[in-house]
Amino acid sequence: MARVTFYTLGCKLNFAETGALQDAFAERGFAPVAFGEPADVTVVNTCTVTDEADRKCRQVIRRALRANPETFVIVTGCYAQLQPDTIAAIPGVDAVLGAGEKFRLFDVLSSFEKGETSQIHVSCIDDIEVFGPAYNAGERTRAFLKIQDGCDYACAFCTIPLARGRSRSQSIEATVEQAHAIAGRGFREIVLSGVNIGLFGADSGEDLLDLLRRLDAVDGIARYRISSIEPNLLTDAIIDFVAASRAFQPHFHLPLQSGDDEVLGRMRRRYRRSVYTERVERIKAAMPHAGIGADVIVGFPAETDAHFETTAQYLTDLPVSYLHVFTYSERPNTVAVDRLERIGETPVPVPTRTRRNRRLRLLSEKKRQAFYREHLGQRRPVLWEHARHGGLVHGFTDNYIRVEAPHTSGRDDRIEDVLLSAIGENGHVVAGDPAFISLL
Numbered sequence: 001m002a003r004v005t006f007y008t009l010g011c012k013l014n015f016a017e018t019g020a021l022q023d024a025f026a027e028r029g030f031a032p033v034a035f036g037e038p039a040d041v042t043v044v045n046t047c048t049v050t051d052e053a054d055r056k057c058r059q060v061i062r063r064a065l066r067a068n069p070e071t072f073v074i075v076t077g078c079y080a081q082l083q084p085d086t087i088a089a090i091p092g093v094d095a096v097l098g099a100g101e102k103f104r105l106f107d108v109l110s111s112f113e114k115g116e117t118s119q120i121h122v123s124c125i126d127d128i129e130v131f132g133p134a135y136n137a138g139e140r141t142r143a144f145l146k147i148q149d150g151c152d153y154a155c156a157f158c159t160i161p162l163a164r165g166r167s168r169s170q171s172i173e174a175t176v177e178q179a180h181a182i183a184g185r186g187f188r189e190i191v192l193s194g195v196n197i198g199l200f201g202a203d204s205g206e207d208l209l210d211l212l213r214r215l216d217a218v219d220g221i222a223r224y225r226i227s228s229i230e231p232n233l234l235t236d237a238i239i240d241f242v243a244a245s246r247a248f249q250p251h252f253h254l255p256l257q258s259g260d261d262e263v264l265g266r267m268r269r270r271y272r273r274s275v276y277t278e279r280v281e282r283i284k285a286a287m288p289h290a291g292i293g294a295d296v297i298v299g300f301p302a303e304t305d306a307h308f309e310t311t312a313q314y315l316t317d318l319p320v321s322y323l324h325v326f327t328y329s330e331r332p333n334t335v336a337v338d339r340l341e342r343i344g345e346t347p348v349p350v351p352t353r354t355r356r357n358r359r360l361r362l363l364s365e366k367k368r369q370a371f372y373r374e375h376l377g378q379r380r381p382v383l384w385e386h387a388r389h390g391g392l393v394h395g396f397t398d399n400y401i402r403v404e405a406p407h408t409s410g411r412d413d414r415i416e417d418v419l420l421s422a423i424g425e426n427g428h429v430v431a432g433d434p435a436f437i438s439l440l
Helices: 012-027 051-067 078-082 084-088 102-108 160-164 172-184 208-216 236-244 261-267 273-286 305-317 335-343 350-374
Strands: 003-008 041-046 072-077 093-097 119-121 142-146 189-193 223-226 251-257 291-298 322-327 379-389 392-397 402-406 415-423 429-431
Touching: 003 012, 003 051, 012 041, 012 072, 012 102, 012 142, 012 189, 041 051, 041 078, 051 072, 051 078, 051 084, 072 078, 072 102, 078 084, 078 160, 084 093, 084 119, 093 102, 142 172, 172 208, 208 223, 208 236, 223 251, 236 273, 251 261, 251 273, 261 305, 273 291, 291 305, 291 350, 305 350, 322 350, 350 415, 379 402, 402 415
Parallel strands: 003 041, 041 072, 072 093, 093 119, 142 189, 189 223, 251 291, 291 322, 402 429
Antiparallel strands: 379 392, 379 415, 392 402, 415 429
């Protein structure tokens, strides 16, 4: 039996799409194996959000070939769409598939026999209008369900519209049908994934809130999370629905990118700080216990020390629970790079970007620990993961607090109401028996 292995880089949407590819190979008799084990075919699903993401992609390809010199290497995803020639030039890469070819892999490739040169199958992104349905069904406790793809925004730093095209959505009926299928596979939690989820239905006349209501009624799924939603697209109605719903968790992730209005304007973001503040306060008013994450970019061109200090102070005062911090990376064919080349806008020195990143990561950890401490002594539901680590099992509360406890029979993939007792040395919350805590 032929064997296939997968490696996914980047966002939850990529993991959902890798799941669809895994199912397609399984339907054709391929046996999945862990990455690094002998495999006839290797599929690498890539990200290109930063230079570091590009570097990791090239590194993964070379690792795959070192482990399996004769494996047929297929590279797809956002990096493949934007830089196919760069990837094809890596010795050992057999096929590069763009966004339009990803889900037609078996139509595009007639065989998986290694050749002298790499095949490139990448359509113009403007020609891609079809939505490729996808969800992952691997060994994870939660499934990532793709509900939307592409983006109609044009943020100055972002290449995603170039890599994925215009916003397009799956229908509500098809999404609900997939949720039933996911429930049938035993998953307890679904993370709704997309590039710009708040645009769901803008291309079809449907509505995100209607989708959330329909999903909330699906038997067998105990939890839903919205992976990320733009603050200007998060409505009061959605917040109120989540607060009262059966299964949607009190956890939001809102991209901020900068806490300085001048920088937000240069980034071409569609909101200013006052909107972001109001959305966070609105969530906390409806759900005081809610976990809220924020994306932040440091080192955007012309971000002065004063701009950065404004952002750092804003985030210090804001009741968010954690940060995802990204160092700005020049991406070809973006507005920001065009301004650098056309008008000589000042780039931030790389060492300065690194220092700013480090400082906000430290702030993120302080805010996470403060959020965890606020909830000590409470009982909250935890969905335990299947994986174990040194006799411990890990999971997340409804509001996204990472918890650990001794592994016991029957705990895997189960939702359990637990006492949040203390914070362990690793920064996770320890659940349950104080006698166990004393041994940590």
